Amino acid sequence: xxxxxxxxxxxxxxxxxxxxxxxxxxxxxxxxxxxxxxxxxxxxxxxxxxxxxxxxxxxxxxxxxxxxxxxxxxxxxxxxxxxxxxxxxxxxxxx
Amino acid sequence: xxxxxxxxxxxxxxxxxxxxxxxxxxxxxxxxxxxxxxxxxxxxxxxxxxxxxxxxxxxxxxxxxxxxxxxxxxxxxxxxxxxxxxxxxxxxxxxxxxxxxxxxxxxxxxxxxxxxxxxxxxxxxxxxxxxxxxxxxxxxxxxxxxxxxxxxxxxxxxxxxxxxxxxxxxxxxxxxxxxxxxxxxxxxxxxxxxxxxxxxxxxxxxxxxxxxxxxxxxxxxxxxxxxxxxxxxxxxxxxxxxxxxxxxxxxxxxxxxxxxxxxxxxxxxxxxxxxxxxxxxxxxxxxxxxxxxxxxxxxxxxxxxxxxxxxxxxxxxxxxxxxxxxxxxxxxxxxxxxxxxxxxxxxxxxxxxxxxxxxxxxxxxxxxxxxxxxxxxxxxxxxxxxxxxxxxxxxxxxxxxxxxxxxxxxxxxxxxxxxxxxxxxxxxxxx
Ligand SMILES: Cc1cc2nc3c(=O)[nH]c(=O)nc-3n(C[C@H](O)[C@H](O)[C@H](O)COP(=O)(O)OP(=O)(O)OC[C@H]3O[C@@H](n4cnc5c(N)ncnc54)[C@H](O)[C@@H]3O)c2cc1C
Ligand code: SF4
Numbered sequence: 001x002x003x004x005x006x007x008x009x010x011x012x013x014x015x016x017x018x019x020x021x022x023x024x025x026x027x028x029x030x031x032x033x034x035x036x037x038x039x040x041x042x043x044x045x046x047x048x049x050x051x052x053x054x055x056x057x058x059x060x061x062x063x064x065x066x067x068x069x070x071x072x073x074x075x076x077x078x079x080x081x082x083x084x085x086x087x088x089x090x091x092x093x094x095x
Numbered sequence: 096x097x098x099x100x101x102x103x104x105x106x107x108x109x110x111x112x113x114x115x116x117x118x119x120x121x122x123x124x125x126x127x128x129x130x131x132x133x134x135x136x137x138x139x140x141x142x143x144x145x146x147x148x149x150x151x152x153x154x155x156x157x158x159x160x161x162x163x164x165x166x167x168x169x170x171x172x173x174x175x176x177x178x179x180x181x182x183x184x185x186x187x188x189x190x191x192x193x194x195x196x197x198x199x200x201x202x203x204x205x206x207x208x209x210x211x212x213x214x215x216x217x218x219x220x221x222x223x224x225x226x227x228x229x230x231x232x233x234x235x236x237x238x239x240x241x242x243x244x245x246x247x248x249x250x251x252x253x254x255x256x257x258x259x260x261x262x263x264x265x266x267x268x269x270x271x272x273x274x275x276x277x278x279x280x281x282x283x284x285x286x287x288x289x290x291x292x293x294x295x296x297x298x299x300x301x302x303x304x305x306x307x308x309x310x311x312x313x314x315x316x317x318x319x320x321x322x323x324x325x326x327x328x329x330x331x332x333x334x335x336x337x338x339x340x341x342x343x344x345x346x347x348x349x350x351x352x353x354x355x356x357x358x359x360x361x362x363x364x365x366x367x368x369x370x371x372x373x374x375x376x377x378x379x380x381x382x383x384x385x386x387x388x389x390x391x392x393x394x395x396x397x398x399x400x401x402x403x404x405x406x407x408x409x410x411x412x413x414x415x416x417x418x419x420x421x422x423x424x425x426x427x428x429x430x431x432x433x434x435x436x437x438x439x440x441x442x443x444x445x446x447x448x449x450x451x452x453x454x455x456x457x458x459x460x461x462x463x464x465x466x467x468x469x470x471x472x473x474x475x476x477x478x479x480x481x482x483x484x485x486x487x488x489x490x491x492x493x494x495x496x497x498x499x500x501x502x503x504x505x506x507x508x509x510x511x512x513x514x515x516x517x518x519x520x521x522x523x524x525x526x
Binding site for chain 2: 001003004006008009010012013016038039041042043044045046047065066067068069071072073076082083084085086087089090091092093094095
């Protein structure tokens with residue numbers, strides 16, 4: 001199999017993106033103070049989180065696979081994370 | 096004044112646990128709402144894919160003829176993976192085919208079938224509805240909230256999976272310690288059916304399940320798996336979250352490493368990734384099983400933390416079935432008795448722990464701690480690989496007896512004899 005990158009793999013998925021209500025929010029101030037940004041970036045298999053030039057955490061919520069790993073490893077309060085609204089988000093066709 | 100309930104039971108989550116509970120209750124003539132946040136049942140769900148099917152066959156006797164299953168597993172392959180070598184135990188057995196013991200499933204195809212059975216039995220399926228929390232009155236759960244809507248019921252069943260926001264909302268679960276959770280990262284790789292049969296030596300609808308330990312997770316506690324579907328492979332890693340964080344590894348990089356490993360890549364050759372997903376796995380075993388009953392509510396499946404990982408098999412779906420069966424019968428009895436308080440529902444926990452699945456949870460209670468031993472993930476596989484290398488590598492030095500070879504390799508390995516003895520004993524007791 002040819003090697004695949006995360007974006008390649010995500011491109012095979014089907015998503016119904018909720019443009020109005022993103023389901024992930026980062027408390028940037030708390031993230032900075034707790035230093036948990038790198039943890040979020042490393043743990044997320046969809047590469048939803050990234051380090052912006054100004055040091056804040058970028059969030060590409062549309063790629064989210066809804067596993068909940070980021071919430072589990074984040075310091076309390078850093079993430080406001082819910083499942084997307086009903087019907088939105090990733091839609092597995094295989095599972 | 097308390098409003099009249101809309102349903103006898105509201106089940107939140109149309110995964111395996113929720114569907115089995117809803118089906119059983121609807122079949123018994125109860126009014127049941129089955130609420131699912133995915134646009135369709137199964138569209139949010141992911142597992143490795145090996146379903147030990149005997150329990151579900153008791154609920155649906157014609158399961159194997161009617162449900163969309165992929166393959167019957169008749170071959171189990173345990174692979175100890177090292178950077179340069181791999182040692183495999185290939186176990187094939189006709190007895191696993193008749194009666195069928197385990198099958199592979201793809202949840203986005205399997206769960207819709209289950210939900211359909213619930214609807215045929217009379218349950219109301221509400222898809223595309225995310226439940227936001229429980230409704231409480233006088234301290235008891237009386238229904239659920241979804242946006243502006245409220246659904247009231249005598250009993251709420253939280254079947255909303257490993258992250259169970261519902262169990263949290265009812266105060267039954269807190270923040271889970273990281274060593275109770277693992278991250279599963281998985282891809283489905285399409286491969287023409289003929290190719291797949293040839294590559295894995297399969298006939299008809301038979302299939303193989305690979306469990307891989309060692310150099311597939313870059314030293315992070317956990318393992319890899321590769322299961323055959325009809326015309327695709329389910330391939331992935333399960334990584335203990337505490338260890339992933341402690342080692343600072345990147346989950347996607349670990350997954351890439353597994354796919355590219357010289358002993359895995361050839362199995363995927365010519366395939367195409369058709370889906371990439373991730374999901375948490377409840378790993379705590381019995382230690383993670385919290386309160387599963389409160390006034391007006393029970394918790395089933397992953398939401399209750401019901402998974403057993405022995406390193407050789409990950410089991411959650413059959414436990415989800417067992418908890419659904421136990422919950423449905425306890426809820427039925429509580430409704431009959433008109434007592435859906437915590438006491439009235441208490442039969443559920445007893446029945447769950449008394450079931451085969453519940454007894455297995457107790458049997459494997461020590462497995463999670465055992466699997467935290469670091470040596471399990473690299474040293475043993477490497478040791479075995481080195482011993483076998485000496486056996487097969489005729490490098491023009493005189494041969495030595497196997498026992499001498501093993502002793503010499505053990506001396507070179509970081510494994511001490513007392514570790515071997517200790518881990519061996521612990522393993523025998525835990526697994
Ligand atoms: C990588 C990996 C490999 C695994 N391998 C195996 C294996 O080989 N064999 C095995 O038996 N088990 C395996 N498991 C475990 C197995 O997948 C789970 O134990 C099983 O899916 C649990 O079923 P469930 O019905 O309890 O939960 P789920 O299948 O997670 O279902 C929960 C349902 O609730 C819905 N939901 C959640 N929140 C809400 C809400 N707020 N409102 C409405 N709906 C909601 C979800 O959309 C979902 O449909 C594996 C798990 C993973 C991640
Ligand atoms: S839920 Fe999973 S996929 Fe989504 S952002 Fe968090 S870690 Fe990434």
